[in-house]
Amino acid sequence: MSLRPLAPPFTKNTIWVNLAQGPEWERLRGRVLLLHFWNASNIHCQHMLAELKYLESKYHDGVTVFGVHVPKFDAERVAAVVQKAINRLYIRHAVINDADWILWRQYGVQSWPTTVVVDSEGKIAGAYAGEGRRDELDQLIGELLEEAAARDLRAFDASPSISRPEPRSALRFPGKLLVTESGLFVADSGNNRVLECTHDGRVIRQIGSGTPGHFDGKLSESGFNEPQGMALVKDMLYIADRGNHCIRRVRMITGEIETICGTGAHGRPLNQEHASLQEVALNSPWDVAIANEKLLIAMAGQNQIWNLDLARNRLVPFAGSGAFGRDDGEGSMVTFARPTGIAYSNQTVYVVDLESSSVRAIRDGRTTTLVGAGPYEFGDVDGLPAAVRLQAPMGCAVDPNGQILWVVDTYNNKLKALSLRGGGAKTINLPYKFTLPGDVKATPGKIWVANTGAHEVVRIDTATGQAQRLPIGE
Structure with a gap:
């Protein structure tokens, strides 16, 4: 565990899309964090979201997922556009607007989607690029939670569901x-x-x-x-x-x-x-x-x-x-x-x-x-x-x-x-x-x-x- 590098923390300059104020980094200790670096227009990110929903449900009392939205198109730098994507894709975890690719560079991410796993002590335990990584993530999360419990570090409270819903209407994101x-x-x-x-x-x-x-x-x-x-x-x-x-x-x-x-x-x-x-x-x-x-x-x-x-x-x-x-x-x-x-x-x-x-x-x-x-x-x-x-x-x-x-x-x-x-x-x-x-x-x-x-x-x-x-x- 000691060989794992410390994860770059959220700071007061971190911009949140669907939260007025994000959590303090130190208060997240005891939980396994999944930082999902994604993009609203990337189809592989959409596929990966389904895998993350499975993991969020399975480990609801030990894992917290944070989305880190990184733009490709100019329009995706705008928080309102990202919020539309969050609602259209039924994302119920906190999302960061990394419009200037700051966290992307700090974590050394190179492609969408990439899921970074942070252990209960705030250290990077792994990074998984691409979709189809559910089983690997599942295994690592299980090992990290057991490790945290054995050292009496694990927090067991559930992560809250976060939502800024669309205005009520008869249609919801009509497509074709x-x-x-x-x-x-x-x-x-x-x-x-x-x-x-x-x-x-x-x-x-x-x-x-x-x-x-x-x-x-x-x-x-x-x-x-x-x-x-x-x-x-x-x-x-x-x-x-x-x-x-x-x-x-x-x-x-x-x-x-x-x-x-x-x-x-x-x-x-x-x-x-x-x-x-x-x-x-x-x-x-x-x-x-x-x-x-x-x-x-x-x-x-x-x-x-x-x-x-x-x-x-x-x-x-x-x-x-x-x-x-x-x-x-x-x-x-x-x-x-x-x-x-x-x-x-x-x-x-x-x-x-x-x-x-x-x-x-x-x-x-x-x-x-x-x-x-x-x-x-x-x-x-x-x-x-x-x-x-x-x-x-x-x-x-x-x-x-x-x-x-x-x-x-x-x-x-x-x-x-x-x-x-x-x-x-x-x-x-x-x-x-x-x-x-x-x-x-x-x-x-x-x-x-x-x-x-x-x-x-x-x-x-x-x-x-x-x-x-x-x-x-x-």
Whole structure:
């Protein structure tokens, strides 16, 4: 134990997001501390949070978790943006805003996520980079708590649950949208359900109980976990059940819901054809689109686009090697960086790549970049394609005229129009405030925006520019 280095303490200059004042470092002695260095836009951090929740529950009387949020994007330096992420991800432990990377450097962290373990005497017992470290952390925590108890150092009081909730509203962080000729489907992601509505926002029926879980059944008897992208094929609604890492299908006539692809657990499917669809574990499927009776899946956790052949019941890779990046090319030679939005039109697949702040196009097996310069090149710049800079966009939609791709520029809180004829991109100035918009859809004369951070759906009349908040669930 004596060889362990002392952990750098919290100080009066440490900035807390969801606490008015953080705990004194010395008063934490006797407990095992987990310092989770994370980032709101990093999918691997989101996966690691599920592992930490398990450990928090198991060791509630001996472990305290502290989140240390370290920004990648400029927007993530703002405490209000971090607080939105805390609430969206159901984080109930104290979080530090390490906007200037001070603790990151003091602890020698090199990547997201990294979990640093501090023993009962305030010394660093280990550091674990990446996701999938639950078992290793579990073993070390157990050993450290036994060690502390044997030396009569262990504190047994439970850590408090910390919460600064969002304002009460009918929707909670709505994610993706689907608009048909007569209906509007809203992935009410924070409430773990999908709402079928009229175009005016009147709720027709609820899909999913609202309780997080993975269980099939009829409509509100089923369980989802952060549902996202949706696609409708005849009377079948397909849903990317992000938190359950699977694809669900709703029979719209009977209301029956079934899991057609995925095990319900997080995995990393091999780059090959899969025939046993319910035995392959998916990796954060975030959005879906129909292309020639095939369901294209933006697999955000694996930096790939996959193809689910609905006729043959086969899952195959469509584009991307699985590596993180923004490389163009053919088929599996391509790299993506957390694709979270996908649209299909005129034999072309459009992909919004969140972590590279770019928009990609896939046609005839070849991927090209329409706008965006790479994973660490971002901003808020309109103009010709080479000059355009976005900041963590999350969704896109092809306008019915086929000449414009609408893009929600999430961290810039803007709606942008990208010319599909090479004319570049421009911001659509509207008399309406967007807060972390997560998706956009387009129908003749209308644009629909999931204003995720404001817990609402907005409908825009393209002729007048008038934006109207829909009273969904009110």
